Amino acid sequence: LLEVTPEMRKSQMVMMEEFRRRKNMEDYHNLMTKYQQKIGKGFKDHDLVPAQSSRAFVETINKFKTSNAERHFEPKNDEIFNPHEFHLMVLSSDSVTNVTSLNRVNHRRILIFLGNKNGLISYGKGKALEYEQAFDNAMKKARQNMVCLDQNLIMTSPRMLEGRHNDFRIRIYPQMNPNYWGNPILMEILKLSGFFHCRFTCVSR
Known part of the structure; x- marks a missing residue:
């Protein structure tokens, strides 16, 4: 043995x-x-x-x-926006391992996206030994990374928008009748961001 x-x-x-x-x-x-x-x-x-x-x-x-995640959406005394209006979307969660000569340490990572469908968006990245603590850290970062989008209520996408990150490129075209056909993750992100008069194309190499 x-x-x-x-x-x-x-x-x-x-x-x-x-x-x-x-x-x-x-x-x-x-x-x-x-x-x-x-x-x-x-x-x-x-x-x-x-x-x-x-x-x-x-x-x-x-x-x-x-x-549970509902505790992060309870209104507090110092809140400016109503937390109940935001919707949570988990974009990615994985586990990484740091191998040393003495031990092997596992960390959990999580990436979340928040939006109220009216121009307020945020994102947060969290890392910890457990998923619960990683989610808490991501929510803390999301409160710090709040972004307010300048939108027109009549036409939320008045002109073409273009952006890229490394080899990923996205274009958002104005359109009265929305067409979200394409990437399902980007579709939900656009909805939570408040872009309703648009269609988009994305290219990833």
Whole structure:
């Protein structure tokens, strides 16, 4: 038999912790799905309704209370714009590994886009050891990167717009009847940005 080294033991402990976290998430989603089905059918189930007597349900809900994205869209005292008007779009999420002579460190990255469909847009990039913390960092950056687009309400795209990034090029043409045929990601970005009188073409080598 192979001797278990401390590094292997540490990897096993990390793997067991990840399995436990995913199992709890699966139990939580199954419980909420069953609860939504009961509510939709008009039935009442005292085992599923959060109440003072159902301590197990309350503890389960509180365990995942801070893992949802809705908490970032609650209005605060120093807010200038209404957070409920913004729509969130996750553009990319991946994992990177930094291999050193002592250890292997995994980081999660996430890229998000925000828009209120009326000329206010923002984006944010976050990086952390876990996806939850990476998402929180991305939301903090999104609050700092808020951009207000100068648009005409009658004609949101009065002239042709052109832009590029490396080998990617995009052109937005004015058009009274919108035509978003093309890249689905750019289609959603244009909608969230407030461009409704346009069509676009994109070229990526």
